[in-house]
Amino acid sequence: MIQKKICMLGGFAVGKTSLVKRLVSGIFSDKYLTTVGVKIDKKSLSVQGKELLLVLWDLYGDDDFQKVRASYLQGSSGYILVIDGTRKETVDVACKLHDLAQKTIGPVPFVLLLNKHDLVDEWVVECPMVSDLSDQACFVSMVSAKTGEGVEAAFSALSEAMLKF
Amino acid sequence: MERTRRSSPISPPSEYDKGGSEDFSALRRLLLSPEQVQLDRLRQRLDTFVVGPQEVSRVLPDAIRLRARQDNRLLASMLPITQEALALSIKQSPQLISDSLAPILGSAIRKAISRAMREMLQSLNQTLEYSMSWQGLQWRWEAWKTGRPFVEVVLLHTLQFRVEQVFLIHKKTGLLLNHVMAEGISSQGEAAISGMLTAIQDFVRDSFQQSQDEGLESLRIGDLTVWIEQGSAAILATVIRGAPPVKLRDVLQNTLESIHAQYSESLQHFQGDDSVFLETRPFLEDCLQAQFVKKRKGLPVAFWVLSVLLLALLGWWAYQASLNHQQWTELLKRIAAEPGIVVTSIQEEGGRRVFHGLRDPLAVDPERLLEEVGYPPHAAGFHFEPFIALTPEMVYTRALKVLQPPESVSVSLDGDRLMLMGKSSHAWMTRVDQAHFSIPGITEVSMERLIDTDVKQFETLREDLEGQTILFLAGQGRLTDRELVKIQQVKHILQELDKKAMQLGREPSIYLMGYSSPVGSQSTNVSLSEMRAQKVLEILSESPFQVLKLSAIGKGVDPDVESVAAEGQGYSASRRVSFKVVEPKITQTREVGARTGR
Numbered sequence: 133m134i135q136k137k138i139c140m141l142g143g144f145a146v147g148k149t150s151l152v153k154r155l156v157s158g159i160f161s162d163k164y165l166t167t168v169g170v171k172i173d174k175k176s177l178s179v180q181g182k183e184l185l186l187v188l189w190d191l192y193g194d195d196d197f198q199k200v201r202a203s204y205l206q207g208s209s210g211y212i213l214v215i216d217g218t219r220k221e222t223v224d225v226a227c228k229l230h231d232l233a234q235k236t237i238g239p240v241p242f243v244l245l246l247n248k249h250d251l252v253d254e255w256v257v258e259c260p261m262v263s264d265l266s267d268q269a270c271f272v273s274m275v276s277a278k279t280g281e282g283v284e285a286a287f288s289a290l291s292e293a294m295l296k297f
Numbered sequence: 298m299e300r301t302r303r304s305s306p307i308s309p310p311s312e313y314d315k316g317g318s319e320d321f322s323a324l325r326r327l328l329l330s331p332e333q334v335q336l337d338r339l340r341q342r343l344d345t346f347v348v349g350p351q352e353v354s355r356v357l358p359d360a361i362r363l364r365a366r367q368d369n370r371l372l373a374s375m376l377p378i379t380q381e382a383l384a385l386s387i388k389q390s391p392q393l394i395s396d397s398l399a400p401i402l403g404s405a406i407r408k409a410i411s412r413a414m415r416e417m418l419q420s421l422n423q424t425l426e427y428s429m430s431w432q433g434l435q436w437r438w439e440a441w442k443t444g445r446p447f448v449e450v451v452l453l454h455t456l457q458f459r460v461e462q463v464f465l466i467h468k469k470t471g472l473l474l475n476h477v478m479a480e481g482i483s484s485q486g487e488a489a490i491s492g493m494l495t496a497i498q499d500f501v502r503d504s505f506q507q508s509q510d511e512g513l514e515s516l517r518i519g520d521l522t523v524w525i526e527q528g529s530a531a532i533l534a535t536v537i538r539g540a541p542p543v544k545l546r547d548v549l550q551n552t553l554e555s556i557h558a559q560y561s562e563s564l565q566h567f568q569g570d571d572s573v574f575l576e577t578r579p580f581l582e583d584c585l586q587a588q589f590v591k592k593r594k595g596l597p598v599a600f601w602v603l604s605v606l607l608l609a610l611l612g613w614w615a616y617q618a619s620l621n622h623q624q625w626t627e628l629l630k631r632i633a634a635e636p637g638i639v640v641t642s643i644q645e646e647g648g649r650r651v652f653h654g655l656r657d658p659l660a661v662d663p664e665r666l667l668e669e670v671g672y673p674p675h676a677a678g679f680h681f682e683p684f685i686a687l688t689p690e691m692v693y694t695r696a697l698k699v700l701q702p703p704e705s706v707s708v709s710l711d712g713d714r715l716m717l718m719g720k721s722s723h724a725w726m727t728r729v730d731q732a733h734f735s736i737p738g739i740t741e742v743s744m745e746r747l748i749d750t751d752v753k754q755f756e757t758l759r760e761d762l763e764g765q766t767i768l769f770l771a772g773q774g775r776l777t778d779r780e781l782v783k784i785q786q787v788k789h790i791l792q793e794l795d796k797k798a799m800q801l802g803r804e805p806s807i808y809l810m811g812y813s814s815p816v817g818s819q820s821t822n823v824s825l826s827e828m829r830a831q832k833v834l835e836i837l838s839e840s841p842f843q844v845l846k847l848s849a850i851g852k853g854v855d856p857d858v859e860s861v862a863a864e865g866q867g868y869s870a871s872r873r874v875s876f877k878v879v880e881p882k883i884t885q886t887r888e889v890g891a892r893t894g895r
């Protein structure tokens with residue numbers, strides 16, 4: 133079996149934990165419980181006929197990205213960059229985290245996710261704002277942890293990219 | 298010139314040779330002759346270049362080493378040949394291969410077997426030790442109370458330490474390379490645990506700004522301890538229950554070092570494929586150590602209980618056996634002493650001891666003896682022929698049985714003489730008289746000291762009768778009412794006497810003797826006395842008697858008249874009738890006490 137370490141990156145309350153929960157256990161909660169430090173989960177997927185075990189490092193989101201411990205990123209084969217589509221400032225945080233990740237672990241594949249797509253009315257993030265990131269990402273998608281929209285597809289896309297990498 | 302011609306035929310003619318003068322050639326030859334020869338030789342060698350085995354043998358080891366350092370191609374090309382050679386070798390001489398593998402395989406197999414044995418023994422020991430002890434009962438209670446399996450409770454109490462899980466973790470990614478668990482441990486989410494352990498490591502290292510090679514060495518979670526060994530590329534984490542000894546650290550370190558030594562390449566280039574590390578399992582399993590609390594020396598309670606039971610059983614058996622023996626000897630003693638039983642042999646017949654011999658029918662029933670001594674009735678049998686025993690006891694018993702003496706008679710035996718004492722009826726005495734002849738062992742019966750109660754009663758009645766007198770008035774044969782009552786009494790006595798006489802076989806005569814006073818003439822007095830006797834006889838004869846014969850006799854004047862008158866009663870007492878019992882002589886002689894007979 134092949135295992136891959138993946139980090140969930142993004143500002144606070146963008147829905148990293150919610151996405152992992154949706155993927156791993158298929159549930160969603162409106163309650164916000166901020167992640168302290170790191171929480172690790174796993175999910176096995178079948179990609180290109182191969183059994184793949186994703187070890188998901190759900191990091192706490194801190195807008196002061198310096199505090200994100202570079203050591204947690206070590207050894208990641210890829211990462212998921214999460215932006216909250218209802219909060220513009222999370223784009224900035226994502227960019228900085230992306231830089232940190234590239235610096236720490238090198239040019240590994242990553243997926244850019246614009247979360248909370250179910251909240252269309254409050255949506256503020258426009259495509260041009262994230263064009264820098266989306267150019268580098270191997271996969272970009274609007275998702276919703278609440279409805280589950282696009283979640284599995286995003287993780288599959290990253291898995292495929294990692295296996296190719 | 299000659300030299301030129303003689304020049305080596307191998308050396309091809311050069312341009313100089315063709316174009317140059319003879320002199321120059323000569324000069325050249327003169328100057329370069331030795332070198333030329335060498336050159337020629339070298340050329341020859343190069344032209345016919347074949348690498349000899351000698352040369353190859355010199356450079357082969359170094360060549361292989363150099364090539365292997367460069368890339369994998371040598372290995373790749375050698376692999377199929379080696380494999381084929383090995384296969385062929387196994388086919389052709391399996392003994393050789395097995396001999397050379399034996400030291401490795403043998404020890405590995407031995408190790409595996411001894412490990413399995415150890416585990417089995419340990420669990421067996423524990424179950425044995427604790428299943429029946431007081432401690433064990435307490436733990437069972439605890440298990441029942443807490444709903445945990447008994448095994449777990451035992452483990453909890455007897456465990457000094459046990460390595461329950463071993464994680465081999467890739468240091469950089471925190472991914473799990475391999476994982477082993479002790480028996481009975483179930484674990485979920487090893488992958489996540491492995492990640493968390495690394496994350497914690499990272500966190501601690503970052504927080505305290507320590508170098509890469511340092512880090513958290515141990516964690517405690519409840520009664521679990523996690524020991525973490527850091528390697529350059531991998532981490533060995535062990536989950537331990539209880540208090541592990543320090544020397545376990547050495548084991549962990551050694552294990553991690555061995556893994557590093559063997560898998561450094563794979564660790565370096567780990568891309569998430571953990572199948573490479575499947576073979577680290579034996580290393581990790583070496584870390585699954587455990588130590589149990591030594592039970593204090595002494596045998597388990599179960600053993601004691603069992604031994605006491607066994608001893609009791611043995612004692613009971615021995616007691617039973619001795620009891621049986623005791624009963625048997627008692628039985629033998631009793632039977633030997635029993636009169637009227639003669640044992641000629643004892644034989645085992647179908648698990649029973651059967652007595653053979655003779656038994657007087659009057660002797661004690663042997664079955665009763667069995668009962669008395671408590672010998673099991675099914676274990677003994679009797680086969681006795683009847684006979685008549687002449688031992689004094691048996692003779693005595695037989696005499697009693699035949700004669701059935703009344704309680705008032707005591708019987709004793711003196712040799713062959715039966716002595717009877719006391720009182721008995723006349724009838725019984727008659728029976729003894731006749732029956733004693735038929736009692737074997739008795740030749741004589743002594744009845745001198747035996748009183749015949751019937752004779753005695755007869756005598757009493759006779760005395761009673763003879764003391765009676767019926768009085769008449771002067772000059773008359775008439776009776777007063779008072780005298781008539783007296784006659785009725787006399788009649789009663791006579792009836793009794795009649796009965797007794799009949800029992801005794803006697804036929805006595807009763808004389809009723811009439812008397813008169815001296816007043817009056819002799820002849821009137823005689824007829825008067827006669828009349829009086831006749832008068833009484835008349836009244837008494839109203840009811841007939843069986844054997845008594847009554848007769849009336851007139852005696853005339855009372856011969857005792859003077860002495861009677863002297864007592865101051867006048868002559869009234871002389872006018873009377875008296876009674877006398879008379880028996881024929883022959884009858885009387887029959888009453889003699891002793892009998893002898895043959």
Ligand SMILES: Nc1nc2c(ncn2[C@@H]2O[C@H](COP(=O)(O)OP(=O)(O)OP(=O)(O)O)[C@@H](O)[C@H]2O)c(=O)[nH]1
Pocket residue numbers: 142143144145146147148149150151161162163164165166167168191192193194247248249250251275276277278279
């Ligand atoms: N409507 C909606 N709400 C979402 C969605 N995803 C997350 N949320 C909510 O957003 C809040 C934050 O979600 P989390 O998943 O805890 O966010 P996080 O990124 O893990 O936050 P930190 O751990 O603090 O960094 C929670 O109240 C969620 O219910 C979504 O797709 N739609």
Ligand SMILES: [Mg+2]
Pocket residue numbers: 148149150165166167190191192193
């Ligand atoms: Mg979170």
